[in-house]
Amino acid sequence: MRRLIPIALAVLLPVGCAGVGAQETERFGGTGPFTLVIGRDTTAYLQPLLDRWNQTHPGERVTLLELPEAADEQRAQMVANLQAKSDRYDVLGLDVVWTAEFADAGWILPLERGMFQLDRFLPPVVDTAVYRGKLWAVPYTSNAGLLYYRKDLLAKQGFKPPKTWEELREQAGALHEKYGIGGYAGQFLAYEGLTVNFAEAVQSAGGQILSPDGTKVTMDSAKAKAGLDFLVGGFREGWIPPESLSFKEEESRLAFQEGRLAFARNWPHAYGPATDSAVANKFAVTRLPGLDGPGSSSLGGVNLALSAYSKKQKSAVEFIRYFTGLENQRRVLTDGSFPPVWAELYDDPALIKRFPYLPVLKQSILSAQPRPASANYNQVSLVIASAVSNALTPPFEEAGDDIIASMKGQLNEIIRAQ
Known part of the structure; x- marks a missing residue:
């Protein structure tokens, strides 16, 4: 995604950017039509935003290439393309956990901080794009998990939104029994989604899995077991329905908005569709619960990176700058219901009126923890997801202590191999 039309640039870029990029983009070569490759757009908001760019850049049109919805499948297709050193992909929509891997492999190019107004972004979001002191991508959307709940059912039972696991357990169990619906999922x-859910459980018990730089396994066995026990207990006791063992984001979203769940953990993009569903006006969101109080989400989102094999780098960089600008970020929220990266949008009264969850989401993002910046993150995630999946699957015969010990051993092997 690149371009260099100096006069139009001052109009299209956010205030404060126009005078910076012209010199700093000189090290990037190539202009012309290019591609944006990103995960499937489930809300159909993206193409109209790209059309706005194309209308003013007829010589540098961007073509959207959509990958599967699941992050694992997106990564597999991107890696296959980049390993072949193909120039088909120009701008890459990367899951925030891929920064280290793609940078280490030489698949993406570092960017100049001064080209972007990063000081106006949410600080934790910027951290996801930095690796070993360099900016490797630009935040495009952020994400933090939220607890969706049936406020109508809670009101009928005299419940307040749960802040702890024990409160969630009691309420989910009671609503499951009384209304014959799933308690929580x-x-x-x-x-990868299961890795995220487990990481959130560990964090919400006060622990972590790896050190922030991904070079050391720092998992406290007791805290990790507490997080695992919370999930296993839900399945064993029945307030987490067995069918949720097959849930990804969309399945859990549909189950909640069809009225089949009392509580659901999901990302903010599930809020919009729920307002036009069977639970419209019957639900609300709050922060994820934890062991002793509000929990901690995993930090999610998508960053835009420049392919090292792109032949249209100048146009691509200008597009990244444009597409992560303030006004486009506003449309990411209003048209796509995805969390923007500009801090000031979370405090906009008009936006809060339209998206009441913004204050909760802002606190969730600011209290979220990034997943480890490991160049072998995909292997880390596979180990965690496999171990936790085994623990959640009946007949629940393997002890939690043994599962955690085995997981730690495998993670140590991955880290030593880096």
Whole structure:
């Protein structure tokens, strides 16, 4: 995604950017039509935003290439393309956990911080794009998990939104028994989503899995077991329905908005569709619960990176700058219901009126923890998802201590091999 039309640039770029990029983009070569490759757009908001760019850049049109919805499948297709050193992909929509891997492999190019107004972004979001002191991508959307709940059912029972696991357990169990619906669900299929759910459980018990730089296994066995026990207990006691072992984001979203769940962990993009569903005006969101109080989400989102094999780098960089600018970020929220990266949008009264969850989401993002910046993150995630999936699957015969010990051993092997 690149371009160099100096006069139009001052109009299209956010205030404060126009005078910076012209010199700093000189090290990037090539202009012309290019591609944006990103995960499937489930809300159909993206193409109209790209059309706005194309209308003013007829010589540098961007073509959208959509990959599967699941992050694991997106990564597999991107890696196959980049390993072949193909120039078909120009701008890459990367899951925030891929920064280290793609940078280490030489698949993406570092960017100049001064080209982007990063000081106006949410600080934790910027951290996801930095690796070993360099900016390797630009945040495009952020994400933090939220607890969706049936406020109508809670009101009938005299419940307040749960802040702890024990409160969630009691309420989910009671609503499951009284109304014959699932008590709680997250993303429990054995894929990256399960890794996220487990990481959130560990963090919400006060622990972590790896050191922030991904070079050391720092998992406290007791805290990790507490997080695992919370999930296993839900399945064993029945307030987490067995069908949720097959849930990814969309399955859990549909189950909640069809009225089949009392509580659901999901990302903010599930909010919009729920307002036009069977639970419209009957639900609300709050922060994820934890062991002793509000929990901690995993930090999610998508960053835009420049392919090292692109032949249209100048146009691509200008597009990244444009597409992560303030006004486009506003449309990412209003048209796509995805969390923007500009901090000031979370405090906009008009946006809060339209998206009441913004204050909760802002606190969730600011209290979220990034997943480890490991160049072998995909292997880390596979080990975690596989171990946790085994623990959640009946007949629950393997002890939690043994599962955690085995997981730690495998993670140590991965780290030593880096």
